Amino acid sequence: MTDLDRVLADLVIANRILSHENVVDAYGHVSVRHPGNPKRYLLARSLSPEMVEQGDIMEFDLEGNPVAGDTRQPYLERFIHGAVYEARPDVVAVVHAHAEDVLPFAITAAPLRPVIHSGSFMGEQVPVWDIRDRFGDTNLLVTNMPQGRDLAQRLAGNNVTLMRGHGFVAAARSLIEVVRMSVYVPRNARVQRAAMQIGEIKPLSKGEIDARNAGYKPHSPETWRAWEYWATRAGCRDLLGKK
Amino acid sequence: MTDLDRVLADLVIANRILSHENVVDAYGHVSVRHPGNPKRYLLARSLSPEMVEQGDIMEFDLEGNPVAGDTRQPYLERFIHGAVYEARPDVVAVVHAHAEDVLPFAITAAPLRPVIHSGSFMGEQVPVWDIRDRFGDTNLLVTNMPQGRDLAQRLAGNNVTLMRGHGFVAAARSLIEVVRMSVYVPRNARVQRAAMQIGEIKPLSKGEIDARNAGYKPHSPETWRAWEYWATRAGCRDLLGKK
Amino acid sequence: MTDLDRVLADLVIANRILSHENVVDAYGHVSVRHPGNPKRYLLARSLSPEMVEQGDIMEFDLEGNPVAGDTRQPYLERFIHGAVYEARPDVVAVVHAHAEDVLPFAITAAPLRPVIHSGSFMGEQVPVWDIRDRFGDTNLLVTNMPQGRDLAQRLAGNNVTLMRGHGFVAAARSLIEVVRMSVYVPRNARVQRAAMQIGEIKPLSKGEIDARNAGYKPHSPETWRAWEYWATRAGCRDLLGKK
Amino acid sequence: MTDLDRVLADLVIANRILSHENVVDAYGHVSVRHPGNPKRYLLARSLSPEMVEQGDIMEFDLEGNPVAGDTRQPYLERFIHGAVYEARPDVVAVVHAHAEDVLPFAITAAPLRPVIHSGSFMGEQVPVWDIRDRFGDTNLLVTNMPQGRDLAQRLAGNNVTLMRGHGFVAAARSLIEVVRMSVYVPRNARVQRAAMQIGEIKPLSKGEIDARNAGYKPHSPETWRAWEYWATRAGCRDLLGKK
Numbered sequence: 001m002t003d004l005d006r007v008l009a010d011l012v013i014a015n016r017i018l019s020h021e022n023v024v025d026a027y028g029h030v031s032v033r034h035p036g037n038p039k040r041y042l043l044a045r046s047l048s049p050e051m052v053e054q055g056d057i058m059e060f061d062l063e064g065n066p067v068a069g070d071t072r073q074p075y076l077e078r079f080i081h082g083a084v085y086e087a088r089p090d091v092v093a094v095v096h097a098h099a100e101d102v103l104p105f106a107i108t109a110a111p112l113r114p115v116i117h118s119g120s121f122m123g124e125q126v127p128v129w130d131i132r133d134r135f136g137d138t139n140l141l142v143t144n145m146p147q148g149r150d151l152a153q154r155l156a157g158n159n160v161t162l163m164r165g166h167g168f169v170a171a172a173r174s175l176i177e178v179v180r181m182s183v184y185v186p187r188n189a190r191v192q193r194a195a196m197q198i199g200e201i202k203p204l205s206k207g208e209i210d211a212r213n214a215g216y217k218p219h220s221p222e223t224w225r226a227w228e229y230w231a232t233r234a235g236c237r238d239l240l241g242k243k
Numbered sequence: 244m245t246d247l248d249r250v251l252a253d254l255v256i257a258n259r260i261l262s263h264e265n266v267v268d269a270y271g272h273v274s275v276r277h278p279g280n281p282k283r284y285l286l287a288r289s290l291s292p293e294m295v296e297q298g299d300i301m302e303f304d305l306e307g308n309p310v311a312g313d314t315r316q317p318y319l320e321r322f323i324h325g326a327v328y329e330a331r332p333d334v335v336a337v338v339h340a341h342a343e344d345v346l347p348f349a350i351t352a353a354p355l356r357p358v359i360h361s362g363s364f365m366g367e368q369v370p371v372w373d374i375r376d377r378f379g380d381t382n383l384l385v386t387n388m389p390q391g392r393d394l395a396q397r398l399a400g401n402n403v404t405l406m407r408g409h410g411f412v413a414a415a416r417s418l419i420e421v422v423r424m425s426v427y428v429p430r431n432a433r434v435q436r437a438a439m440q441i442g443e444i445k446p447l448s449k450g451e452i453d454a455r456n457a458g459y460k461p462h463s464p465e466t467w468r469a470w471e472y473w474a475t476r477a478g479c480r481d482l483l484g485k486k
Numbered sequence: 487m488t489d490l491d492r493v494l495a496d497l498v499i500a501n502r503i504l505s506h507e508n509v510v511d512a513y514g515h516v517s518v519r520h521p522g523n524p525k526r527y528l529l530a531r532s533l534s535p536e537m538v539e540q541g542d543i544m545e546f547d548l549e550g551n552p553v554a555g556d557t558r559q560p561y562l563e564r565f566i567h568g569a570v571y572e573a574r575p576d577v578v579a580v581v582h583a584h585a586e587d588v589l590p591f592a593i594t595a596a597p598l599r600p601v602i603h604s605g606s607f608m609g610e611q612v613p614v615w616d617i618r619d620r621f622g623d624t625n626l627l628v629t630n631m632p633q634g635r636d637l638a639q640r641l642a643g644n645n646v647t648l649m650r651g652h653g654f655v656a657a658a659r660s661l662i663e664v665v666r667m668s669v670y671v672p673r674n675a676r677v678q679r680a681a682m683q684i685g686e687i688k689p690l691s692k693g694e695i696d697a698r699n700a701g702y703k704p705h706s707p708e709t710w711r712a713w714e715y716w717a718t719r720a721g722c723r724d725l726l727g728k729k
Numbered sequence: 730m731t732d733l734d735r736v737l738a739d740l741v742i743a744n745r746i747l748s749h750e751n752v753v754d755a756y757g758h759v760s761v762r763h764p765g766n767p768k769r770y771l772l773a774r775s776l777s778p779e780m781v782e783q784g785d786i787m788e789f790d791l792e793g794n795p796v797a798g799d800t801r802q803p804y805l806e807r808f809i810h811g812a813v814y815e816a817r818p819d820v821v822a823v824v825h826a827h828a829e830d831v832l833p834f835a836i837t838a839a840p841l842r843p844v845i846h847s848g849s850f851m852g853e854q855v856p857v858w859d860i861r862d863r864f865g866d867t868n869l870l871v872t873n874m875p876q877g878r879d880l881a882q883r884l885a886g887n888n889v890t891l892m893r894g895h896g897f898v899a900a901a902r903s904l905i906e907v908v909r910m911s912v913y914v915p916r917n918a919r920v921q922r923a924a925m926q927i928g929e930i931k932p933l934s935k936g937e938i939d940a941r942n943a944g945y946k947p948h949s950p951e952t953w954r955a956w957e958y959w960a961t962r963a964g965c966r967d968l969l970g971k972k
Binding site: 098101 | 358360435437440442443444446447448455465469471472475
């Protein structure tokens with residue numbers, strides 16, 4: 001199996017996990033930077049993530065143009081992905097989703113903060129990007145590169161940004177890591193909101209966040225354990241590579 | 244396949260989706276205007292939406308009388324549908340349901356407002372119809388045309404109205420659109436209520452609502468994507484027509 | 487099929503529905519008065535409701551003694567059932583359960599009230615019985631007739647009473663009706679609690695409650711529709727009798 | 730079947746139940762003291778609890794060293810288990826998990842208290858252990874014996890302790906009892922939090938907690954009923970021994 005084949009299989013797994021764990025429904029998408037060409041990324045054609053198979057994956061340049069004359073219908077909001085890859089050479093995988101539980105923090109002034117250890121990767125406070133600030137009244141969708149770049153600028157060096165009235169973007173160094181964040185950010189949001197109803201919350205300290213980041217190993221047995229678990233639940237254990 | 248056959252198949256799909264997505268349980272129903280006769284509508288006999296098949300669908304005139312001597316048991320609240328079709332020539336499909344998550348907004352003075360992009364189709368603020376205002380103490384069910392017409396009057400030009408202590412009505416230009424609203428209105432309600440617990444909410448602006456309405460295309464790939472996804476989850480992918 | 491056979495089949499269905507709809511888990515039980523002897527009731531042996539089959543059903547006198555020398559292990563809290571049948575000749579079926587969503591109203595002073603039309607059968611306000619008032623510090627379980635009778639006295643002429651720190655009892659004129667209440671009381675509780683977070687609630691009026699009670703028909707197509715739906719979801723449609 | 734075989738089968742069942750009841754996901758673990766050697770405990774290798782089979786179970790000394798030259802990858806946080814067994818000779822089984830619903834009480838000053846009868850085994854008030862108090866900024870994981878012993882000291886004579894920003898530990902006299910607590914502590918937490926939103930809560934009294942503890946029989950039909958029910962739901966009824 002070539003590197004590209006492995007990445008394509010992992011991208012299918014990521015689609016299925018995000019759907020099964022209710023991070024995406026018919027909408028929302030996950031991409032990965034092309035392993036052989038950092039100016040390209042891989043993303044499914046316009047299809048519900050639950051139904052994505054390897055043959056549905058298209059290749060795009062960073063401007064969001066399909067390559068190799070692929071004429072299939074792409075996602076309208078693919079510009080999010082290209083703009084993040086363009087601004088962040090360290091990023092290998094991107095998720096955009098509308099996960100319901102993060103949205104309260106995207107429509108109020110209450111900041112989303114890491115309150116559980118598995119939420120530490122969102123950093124000390126999650127920024128909120130409001131498309132209206134720069135683009136006025138729109139349909140809220142990111143449908144061109146200027147909008148995507150404005151969003152990437154708000155994301156800056158963070159791993160996650162919320163989008164007002166819309167959803168979130170997560171960016172990470174691997175597909176496993178971006179899926180992990182996409183599952184745990186909504187969980188952290190649920191816990192934080194519940195806690196805010198019964199008292200003052202105690203977020204993780206800066207030092208704790210740093211300690212967790214410093215210790216993160218993308219290929220540790222603990223990281224793999226969750227990937228294997230989620231893939232099994234999503235019914236695609238057979239697509240898993242060797243640990 | 245004739246137009247009528249296609250509409251009947253789509254109505255079965257709509258019944259199954261609404262049940263699978265927890266918009267309806269044993270109660271609640273969805274209708275469509277007859278494609279060949281705007282003075283008639285199609286609606287299942289008194290049966291849980293999850294169990295509706297094509298043979299269960301009856302035809303009614305706008306007063307709620309079954310046509311062609313059909314003597315099967317109809318839904319008690321079918322008058323909702325006829326009254327909306329009568330008042331709103333633009334409406335092609337109607338849902339009435341008791342979806343739990345919208346009900347808090349139907350029994351308090353807090354207005355339900357679009358706070359997420361997928362909720363924009365409910366308009367700036369959702370009206371609440373209270374059967375008691377005009378009909379006094381009833382069993383809360385809409386069981387005749389005067390009640391249905393009063394409800395349709397409160398709905399006016401909106402796409403959604405809540406019913407105090409009871410549920411909601413959604414009206415749209417197509418079955419796909421009315422199902423989409425019926426799934427996303429409860430989601431919007433959940434997000435709004437959760438947000439109200441942690442801060443002041445920022446609803447979509449009038450301009451954003453207008454921009455989304457202007458851009459809506461009932462036959463776009465994005466619209467079809469959700470219909471296909473929900474139908475697949477509901478186990479009736481085989482009933483889908485060509486995209 | 488004799489009357490008794492029909493009642494036994496319906497009692498199995500009731501057990502399965504209550505489990506599938508999350509009203510009971512390993513604990514909680516449903517009984518029916520013996521159709522041929524009002525001094526007897528039918529209730530499963532000590533078994534999770536999901537697993538109850540017709541052969542698991544025992545017969546008890548109103549004091550909670552198994553009849554016909556049946557030596558199987560009965561439920562510890564069977565005294566609830568006998569005490570209600572003793573006090574309320576109109577009652578044909580009883581449920582006791584710990585449904586999570588009603589419990590907030592059983593451990594605070596906030597009264598549970600009907601806020602949705604399907605909750606009207608609980609009456610204007612649901613009483614709360616506290617075993618501590620009369621029996622001091624106990625394990626909270628109703629394990630003898632004096633406790634059962636005290637509970638039945640608090641239930642009085644109501645259809646539902648909450649039990650502080652424990653659960654609820656519902657009493658009705660038929661198995662279908664008691665199951666229906668057991669599903670809708672938790673739903674009403676969820677809606678009421680959610681609503682209390684966003685504003686002042688508007689409960690059903692006394693006149694509306696009366697209108698709904700007056701119109702209730704245990705064998706109407708609407709009542710059967712829910713029974714058939716729940717039984718189908720619970721996997722025991724084959725046990726349903728003729729409509 | 731030897732005692733050890735029975736315990737190993739029960740440990741597999743416990744893993745599956747905790748996963749199926751959403752107490753653990755890919756993370757979290759359950760152990761049991763070795764039936765033939767109180768200085769040893771049994772715990773799966775680093776694997777999601779849902780996937781644990783008998784062959785995956787390793788044996789450890791109380792310091793967390795695998796015995797018999799077993800070189801498989803152990804859980805990072807196994808020190809929790811050994812430290813509790815070391816400090817508490819009465820404890821036979823330990824669970825550590827991140828169950829979402831208890832976490833609001835682990836990141837605020839609101840104490841988790843028993844408000845429902847099935848929550849009585851957590852005692853009058855659940856302590857919260859904060860790793861930062863003694864170890865400063867860490868990744869929040871318990872990765873050595875000093876941390877484990879500090880946690881065990883906070884647990885003291887209780888059955889449950891929360892861990893700030895992380896999860897909980899439950900300790901009990903049997904696997905059945907520790908699983909039961911692990912399922913009911915989150916339920917109690919949900920009910921308590923919901924109740925705190927609508928009024929002042931009434932927890933169980935000290936006398937009620939004592940009465941429940943005094944009456945607890947690990948091998949009663951009521952205890953077995955839940956174990957059998959949960960095992961059946963989790964798909965491993967075939968592993969159950971004789972009642």
